[in-house]
Amino acid sequence: MEKHVSTPAVLSDTELTLIDRYWRAANYLSVGQIYLLSNPLLRQPLKPEHIKPRLLGHWGTTPGLNFIYAHLNRVIRTRDLDVIYMCGPGHGGPGMVANTYLEGIYSEIYPDIAETEDGLRKLFRQFSFPGGIPSHAAPETPGSIHEGGELGYALVHAYGAAFDNPDLIVACVIGDGEAETGPLAASWHSNKFLNPARDGAVLPILHLNGYKIANPTILGRASDEDLTHLFEGYGYEPFFVEGHEPARMHQQMAATFDKIFDRIRAIQKEARDGTPPQACPRWPMIVLRSPKGWTGPKEVDGKKVEGFWRAHQVPVSNCRENDGHRKILEDWMRGYDPEDLFDASGRLKPELRALAPSGKRRMGANPHANGGLLRKELIAPDIRTYEVKVEKRGAEMVQSTEILGHYLRDTMKLNEANANFRIFGPDETESNRLGSVFEVTDRVWMEKIEPYDVNLASDGRVMEVLSEHLCQGWLEGYLLTGRHGLFSCYEAFIHIIDSMFNQHAKWLKVTRELQWRRPISSLNYLLTSHVWRQDHNGFSHQDPGFVDLVANKKADIVRIYLPPDANTLLWVGDHCLKTYDRINVIVAGKQPEPQWLTMDEAVKHCETGIGIWDWASHEDDTVAPDVVMACAGDVPTMETLAAVDLLHRHIPELKIRTVNVVDLLALQSQDQHPHGLTDEAFDAIFTTDRPVIFAYHGYPYLIHRLTYKRTNHRNIHVRGFIEEGTTTTPFDMTVLNELDRFHLAIEAIERVPGLKAKVPDVLESLRAKLVEHHAYVREYGEDMPDVRNWKWRAA
Structure with a gap:
């Protein structure tokens, strides 16, 4: 079995020195955010008052994230690529803030955090500090569309962002702790839904540093042979970058990136040149093995730190009171040689600034990571086209979601040229009576299609997979990069994504307070096959409680609609698809039911709400x-x-x-x-x-x-x-x-x-x-x- 490990020295001595210095700068800023209140460039000996009273943050994953960021900058700059960075490790916030500060976008968005020594002080002070910013790659972090507070969703978000984004590459870093979650394990199958002819690419980077909070990780202890079998079985071509010696690791990563980005370009070129599509191209991915807490203290108080779980959070914990701990911290930070990185004013030195891409090519400034900048209004048909005539109240029995399906079919058709609307659901589009959408599109399917299969095509725009986690994650990634969508699901099983809903609601709540974050399209749920018509499936399928969870959220973020018939459902569906920065929940049955209101009455009733x-x-x-x-x-x-x-x-x-x-x-x-x-x-x-x-x-x-x-x-x-x-x-x-x-x-x-x-x-x-x-x-x-x-x- 071939194991892909790139070792050629593709970086010149000068390039190697520069990229290593840039990485050191990101590491220095990351440590400073966790520890320092003042004295950001160590112009004085470190004193107790320079240290934060409460040390909050996570170091262990951060140097690996910074390493990847520096090398992505190189390929973006040399190849003029459109790349966003999906930070799966939940505690990588220091690195994401550090890198966006180094590339300049952080100070552009937050002018008070200037590229000066005082700006550095403010950058450090605000991190995990009252009135400051969270420790994760949160909405406040430029370039982020994924907050890692809850693990498991980075890769599915990455694929959602790549759908219908042909020029975008999503570099998705997956922590080995995150890789143990069920949703992440299922997310690897998203490659079966990515069409290289019309979608972008996802580059998964499995970051194995061996440990989570206090235990080894499953994949971290797996052999390279087993990992190769695993990811080849998922349909990927794995490449390995392994070690701890910086110079060798830089050369490995540079050579691996060159090979991988050539491979991505070749897959897309073949698909876009009119060559008959290869079923499920074998996309590349990286397994990066590096020490947890890389470049940090090797030991503290005689106990192993680097390369062990003790590096996970704050490797040196008592720096205010303990002189020995404070000396370890000072030696650690001075080891990055800040005078070699920043000039007298506190600004990153020019030769290092030149390593970052410019303008919108900076990952922190990429408009795909602020999807409202790219959002186009959805083109929707007139709901009156689909009106159910009500001449006698309740006389006609109609499947209301079937009528909505006709509306969605034409919405799909009207937005075909824009490629900005998809329907997501766990194998239930037809079951939920939305099957008329298949008159204008199919289910996307990149694996083998048998002659007797129906409504499967590589260019389909309906996303079906029997995982509510994947449907939710794909849709979130799709919305966060500026598009529109609808998630149709059985009411009882939407509970599977309760916590994902929570995280998205929190994201929207925070982004509303950030002027630079532009509004994105609303996340719309259609909950059908509901509690009162699950009589045939039984108690396991009977649960209307999702709306209770939704009602807990901030009032201006959520809406809950219970349309009683088809005409009211048409108005509600049309209204919800045109809103932004909200989560709309529509509960409507799919079985034949009486029709009560004319369209004029339905419009008036729904506009009032009661x-x-x-x-x-x-x-x-x-x-x-x-x-x-x-x-x-x-x-x-x-x-x-x-x-x-x-x-x-x-x-x-x-x-x-x-x-x-x-x-x-x-x-x-x-x-x-x-x-x-x-x-x-x-x-x-x-x-x-x-x-x-x-x-x-x-x-x-x-x-x-x-x-x-x-x-x-x-x-x-x-x-x-x-x-x-x-x-x-x-x-x-x-x-x-x-x-x-x-x-x-x-x-x-x-x-x-x-x-x-x-x-x-x-x-x-x-x-x-x-x-x-x-x-x-x-x-x-x-x-x-x-x-x-x-x-x-x-x-």
Whole structure:
């Protein structure tokens, strides 16, 4: 088996000396950020007051990251390449800040952190310091589109950035701790979706320094032979750069980069010259073995540090109080020879500045790492083209997501020339009734295609893989580099990416406070195959709780929409795809369901977010209702209207107001959410003193949480999913959770003062229907005919 290790001396003595000095400068700045408050160039002997009182940061991975950055600068400059740097090791923040400072972009964005001795002092002081910057490659870091606070997603973000970016190369550094995560292990398969004819390239660099926080790493202990087998099995061509002696390592890395970038160019040239595409070209990748804490202290207090897990965070920890520790730090920093790196003013010396690329070729200044600069508005069709005609309320049964699929098909077509819109999902585009998109595109597939396969093509624009992690990560990378997309998923299993959602929401929250970060397109979820129509799959597929997580985030970042029919879904989908810097969650069923609103009504209703459905309410607006029947979600809406129908037939004198909620967070007050209703508007809809029976799609407590400040909160009684589920009939699912029409009607009767005593026979008949239902579904395996065939009374 051939093992690729490049050893030729491709750097001249002068080039070698310069690149090593640049690397030393980055290492010096990285150490300074972790340790120093002042005296940034060590113009004085190091004193206790020069040291930060709390030492926060991570050294272990940083010198390797700086080494890679310096060599990428070389190939960018000599080959005029368009490259961004994806920093997977979560604790590499000092290196990313140091390198963007050295190339000048940091001071351009933050003029107060100037290229002077005082600027260096401020650079050091701000790192992991109150009022300063985080220790990761955070949104505040130029050139970053990936924060490594949670490990596992660097490589999938890199591929998302490369899709439809033919000139971009994403150099993705993967830490060997990160490589142990499930999402990262699956991410290696992303090469099967990268088309060299129309996409960019990803260069994975597996950074093996052997240790994580306090243990060896799995891949760090693997033999080169096993690693070669592993990555060849994934479909890559691995190259090894190994050692600890700087001069030899510089020559290895330079020679390896020259060979690899030639290989990338050859793969792309062949694909773009019209040669029939090779299935899954074998893209190069690098295995970099270097010591953890490289160039740092070898030992501290007689214990091994460099090349061991003790180098992970702060190798010398007591520099303020311990003279011996402080001397180790000073010797360490002076070992980089700062006078050889910076001039008298504190500026990087000219011959070293010349090693960095210029302008937008600097990785910290690359516009792909500030995707809002490249974002183009999505071209969308008129939703009225797809209107479902509603002549009788609830008479027509339509699969709402199928109608949205027609809209998405034409959106895909309209944006074909811009190549800036893709649909992502875990093998469910057709299942979720969005299959009409395959009339204009296919699923992307770079592996072998059999003659009997359908809707597979190397130039497809639908991304399907049975991993929610990959779908989310690809979409995030795609959005962060300026494009648009939609993630369609089963509602219960979107939970798999809960923490990824959290990280993206936090990223958006921070970037909104950074003027230089331009807005990116919103992350849009379509959650279908939802809890109330997973009756055939059973309890494992029944969970509506993702919206609870979403509602925890900053109000101006998230939106939750529960459209009750196709026309409202069209408006919501169109609206969400045109927004930016938000996360939009749309929950809509894919099964045939009644259609309630005309397009004009749907537009008006959705623009308000909450509204009284007059056609399903007591006709006299001058008289307060006896009860408010509220609903949010397609199945809750149908069950609420069926309950209203029952009450109208059995108790015609009962004055009912029917309210539908499509924008869930409008329930909050305006001081909590931008879409929130004023107290006056909320009271006008829900009253200040009448019982409200609220049928909700998800867990009931969320409605209480959203409305707890409202005047009438004490009278809001919510029914929703109460963790009762199984394989059963659709209607039985609602009965098990007491969200069905009979339970809703019973609750209304029991909550209206004095009504229960007046209509005991009605209560008895409703309870009898529940008994009848229970027996019927267990005898016949389907819902009762009067449930299956129910129509709104005016239909």
